[in-house]
Amino acid sequence: MTLEDGIPDAPLEETWRTWLDGHKLVGPRQRSEYHVIVVGTGLAGASAAATLAGLGYKVESFCYQDSARRAHSIAAQGGINATKDYANEGDSVQRLFVDTMKGGDFRAREGNVWRLAELSTNIIDQAVAQGVPFNREYGGHLATRSFGGVLVERTFYCRGQTGQQLLLGAYQALQKEVAAGHATVNTRHEMLDVVVEDGRARGIIVRDLVSGEISRHAADAVVLATGGYCNVYYLSTNAKGCNVTATWRAHKRGAGFANPCFTQIHPTCIPQSGEYQSKLTLMSESLRNDGRVWVPREPGDDRAPADVPEAERYYYLEERYPRYGNLVPRDVASRAAKIVCDEGHGVGTTGRAVYMDFLDAIREVGHEAIEGRYGNLFELYERITGESPWEVPMRIYPAPHYSMGGLWVDYRLETTIPGLFAIGEANFSDHGANRLGASAMMQCLADGYFIVPHTVTDYLSRLSDHPDSNTTAFDEAEKQVRDKLDRLLSVGGVTPAPVFHRELGNVMLDRCGITRDGEGLRDAIGKVAAIREEFWRDVRVTASGGELNQALEYAGRVADFLELAELMCRDALERDESCGCHLREEHQSEEGEPRRDDKRFAHASVWQYQGPDADHSHAREGLEFEEIEPVARSYR
């Protein structure tokens, strides 16, 4: 496996321009001869599919949902970053670059991050042209607000539904291409394998989730935009259907998986109410602009929040991080919440929650202003908990939210399998060991609208033949998919798949969650293997594969999570340092801040599958810092 990043030799601020100027083109008349598959229709997938189709390629798009409009990008609430500097704060590409590198604790690739910052403004322009109704100031100009981990107001938003509006913009652009005959969208289809022939990606195998039919789809290039894998924790803010299957099966076909242990635990989610609940609802980080986070200073204090006098409240973020206060990055806020709860300050029935209090803000800026900023979030919270944030503080606790790890890609977003690209959350590229708020949508849309259409073009221009789905590689991949489905259906056990999923989630949250340590991780590897074995001995999947069978879909996804989980633990064990979201208890300062080890770990860990009976092999892509000096991250 070669891990060349492929960044052109040019000064950082000119790398993308240099790459664009040097890449090969496909003429407008030839484009319709090329077939491109895009899997996933979230922000990254829909924007890529729409753009590639707009260029004139024949695009086939796939999603497991019943419409391309429903992918989980739709749930992103807070906003999207761009360095427009409308607020006149001296914001710049350089500053967004520095914030993102620092936010990621210096575990991301400089070239990719610079390009992301550079493209951020184009995304806003693109979205506005599509009719995305970003909030406006009284003069009719775009409004911005600030987000965790930064000191400028560079976040653009549509109330608390920014992801929905941006996704609808991309979805509508894609449906426009469907109407024009350039793209097809295959809804309720799940990708179950990538077909690799002569070392190149040549197509995919999919299952029609309604009829159960397995079909082959050949293509000149395949783009995976299938999102992240936080549902490995069972409890997460992801949609029920989010899964690792597409990227994991690609991984088993030879695509390197990078930094699988980098998963972000979001600090502000509504706590779990019972074990039947896997979905935790996130409360946008933007709430931390006005919400003050606190717990009773006295451990075990179970008075109602209103009865706790000001002097007996512990505003732990404001006290520990006076400069950033409640707006520290997500990993810092999550750890701080865990620490105060571990110390017995936690509130609510389980003691695993902290308060986020808006009463001061309501007093200061008024009911109307707060309603305008967060009205729909307050409603959502009240609907779920039955409590009104206008009267009592919200109760929040961290929950798995986003995976920075994913398929390894080079500067062109191509995986280690030529012709197989990965974009959005499915790749590992831009967020290092921790993602800043309002950066996920930025990355998805930069990848989809502005990067992958060009890099796919460059790849296609070098091809000499078109693929054919009547080959032994397709035969063999299809057979493996059928065998695996048959195996799931014929285990003959008695236990439903969700039971194994819960067990897996408990182990992963406990051992590979907000904090990790060597002993716990070694223990987890054994436990995960045991659950996996039990799963294949005792799972029960009812009915057949030739029909709409949601239990079969679910079981297939859990089977893949059971394999991924072990790799996450191995990766976390191998990375014997703390960085960003990855806090190894052996490596922290006295105040509980992570201690990086740049000498040994300034690299991306890339894992290669070696077959069912062998351990993964491990390779490193060294990270070089030319523009920015890695420093200890401090938000105090």
Added chain:
Amino acid sequence: MNFTLRVWRQNGPVSPGEFEVHEVADIDPDASFLEMLDVLNERLISGGSEPVAFDSDCREGICGACSLTIDGVPHGPGQATTCQVFMREFDDGSTISIEPFRNSAFPVLRDLVVDRSAFDRIIEAGGFISVGSGPKPEPNATPIHPATQQSAMDASICIGCGACVAACPNGAAMLFTGAKVTHLNVLPQGEPERHHRARAMVRQMDDEGFGGCTNTGECQQVCPQKISIKVIGELNREYRLAILEKLRRRRGPLRPQ
């Protein structure tokens, strides 16, 4: 809490369906309606029976996938998506009937799962602004009054769930279509295509077999996003303007012949 569920079971679009009765015991009042069904399904699988098929994904009220008719009301009590209905809203020991969203343009695929691809085709007909990807003008060069932006947003928050259709006695999709036409037509970016958009989307809506609006207003009573029936007024207005525009264009180009 304990409940008796009357659940609609149907194998496919053309097979006959029927209600099946299930008793569910020991449900946490804070469980959501769909979590209650998850519990039922786990119990069904353990007992070797087939679980009930239903759509859901984000489980936070925004993706629009969940689509159950609960006791005759699309999405059930509280004017929120099905995933945001909680068991504490029902009486302990009560009987609850659960059906799919009913409309002939939404064929049942299995049990409670319906095919709503008609909505995608309505969007395809004109629910977009025709811009490609690439460099675009500076947005602040075209200021948009915040009230205009808010009107666009009040309509664009539609999640495409189809509850409006399921609630309508005529099976009309006017709230859905009206919301998209309003969103795009009030904005300056949507202006060049406004007439074509209104005409094409209405035509597609009719072709899909949806009915016409008679201002009953049940759509806005069940819309989880609380979209106002006023968007239907907007749609009608835009449609009439589009027809006038079409008549005007019959005169031909303005240049001398």
